[in-house]
Amino acid sequence: MSTSAFTVEQVTELVGQGMTDAEIGAHFGKIRQTVQTFRKKHGIPPAGPVGRNARWAEPAPQTDSSPPRKLTSLDEFLMQKKRAACPVCNIKEPVRTMVLEAKKKGHRQSDIIEWLQACHRITITPQDLTAHANQRHLP
Numbered sequence: 273m274s275t276s277a278f279t280v281e282q283v284t285e286l287v288g289q290g291m292t293d294a295e296i297g298a299h300f301g302k303i304r305q306t307v308q309t310f311r312k313k314h315g316i317p318p319a320g321p322v323g324r325n326a327r328w329a330e331p332a333p334q335t336d337s338s339p340p341r342k343l344t345s346l347d348e349f350l351m352q353k354k355r356a357a358c359p360v361c362n363i364k365e366p367v368r369t370m371v372l373e374a375k376k377k378g379h380r381q382s383d384i385i386e387w388l389q390a391c392h393r394i395t396i397t398p399q400d401l402t403a404h405a406n407q408r409h410l411p
């Protein structure tokens with residue numbers, strides 16, 4: 273990419289006059305990004321947003337090439353943290369589903385706990401089950 277359309281001196285001078293990258297670009301018939309790249313390459317600080325130019329304030333850099341990630345809300349994050357520490361959530365399938373089914377059918381908690389211990393070698397306390405239910409670890 274050629275940036276020879278303008279010199280460091282020219283850009284420095286225009287920036288010194290309070291011109292933004294967009295305005296400098298327009299001055300030389302270039303797009304804002306060209307000026308921005310040139311300016312950064314040569315370590316010329318940007319002109320601050322001044323007066324009527326305030327609306328041209330530097331936008332957030334859009335050069336981030338990483339793909340958009342699914343945003344995790346704080347609530348989701350906290351829930352994931354709680355679930356990671358929850359022994360009930362950590363029961364492996366299909367046993368976990370069987371626990372949910374058993375609860376739906378109205379089996380007693382103590383029976384579920386005993387069954388998990390006896391048949392699946394999983395130790396769950398009543399407190400674990402209660403916390404799991406109270407904190408709405410769904411599904």
Ligand SMILES: [Zn+2]
Nearest residue numbers: 358361404409
């Ligand atoms: Zn849980």
